[in-house]
Amino acid sequence: MKKLGIIGGIGPEATMRYYLDIIKGYQNKINSQQSLPELSIVSINMYHMFDLLNHHQYDDVANYVSNAANELHKSGADFGLMCGNTPHILFHQIQERTALPLLSIIETSLTRAKSMNLKRLLLLGTKFTMENDFFAQPFRDAGINIVLPSDKDQQWIHEKIVTELENGIVNNNTKQQLIKMINQLITEHSLDGVILGCTELPLIIKPNDLQVSTFDIAKIHIDAAVDMILEK
Structure with missing residues (x-):
């Protein structure tokens, strides 16, 4: 062991x-x-x-x-x-x-995504995760398309992660806004999954909240x- x-x-x-x-x-x-x-x-x-x-x-x-x-x-x-x-x-x-x-965490997530044959994924996380390519590029190199929220929405998500989720605060209004945003992107981009690219996001987004796979990178x-x- x-x-x-x-x-x-x-x-x-x-x-x-x-x-x-x-x-x-x-x-x-x-x-x-x-x-x-x-x-x-x-x-x-x-x-x-x-x-x-x-x-x-x-x-x-x-x-x-x-x-x-x-x-x-x-x-x-x-x-x-x-x-x-x-x-x-x-x-x-x-x-x-x-x-x-x-x-x-990137390699373990990519291995799982490939095993599930996922092709179009939304990436959520801190602004550092969404603004930079360190997480998304290995997926793109493997033929998996990564979609990101708008710049404005990225800033909003980052703020909610840092001020709420990192402190264990799950705000229902934040949850409803986040789900609405995700569902719009799922429809616009025909996504087959959402990467919860911050290890606190599973506190607020649960598998049954969405009609596509939630990709819990922490799990x-x-x-x-x-x-x-x-x-x-």
Whole structure:
């Protein structure tokens, strides 16, 4: 069994979900409630990371996150993950700065999308995820079309993620506006799925809210992490 290191705080709600769901997934896999996987968590300051990104201080972001990965490596972790999508904008730079192998949320999501034969997906997330190509481009390279909300809607979604969802606040008015926006884009672009590209979005968008597949990248990432923990 491998020990997992989690870079948390990106944000706190996602960190708690990862911790609990990895334990539950592990116990379900081994069919026992009397065993626990070995985990270490280093929690970073998401708002500090966002501030660095807003000022385009990318080296500082890579150093900040990789320092957390190095702490996990020293704790004996065999592999690690970042329980948020946004820092994956610098995944390769972070990986270069640490000896801890990192499990990419982009790679696990792309593998799942290809297995489901999805071709037209809406990408939602923080502004960093939607404004940059780090998540969308690997999908496009694999022949999967990625659709984005308008620039105005991207800013609105980012604000709701940071001020509400990252703090565990699920506002029904926000939910209804978000679903209305998504449904309009589904109709306009004949989409066959929606990528919940922020690990807090599953708090507000549930599978039965939409008539197309909701692509919960956090759950996919968690499932892959459990499989890696159990690798011999």
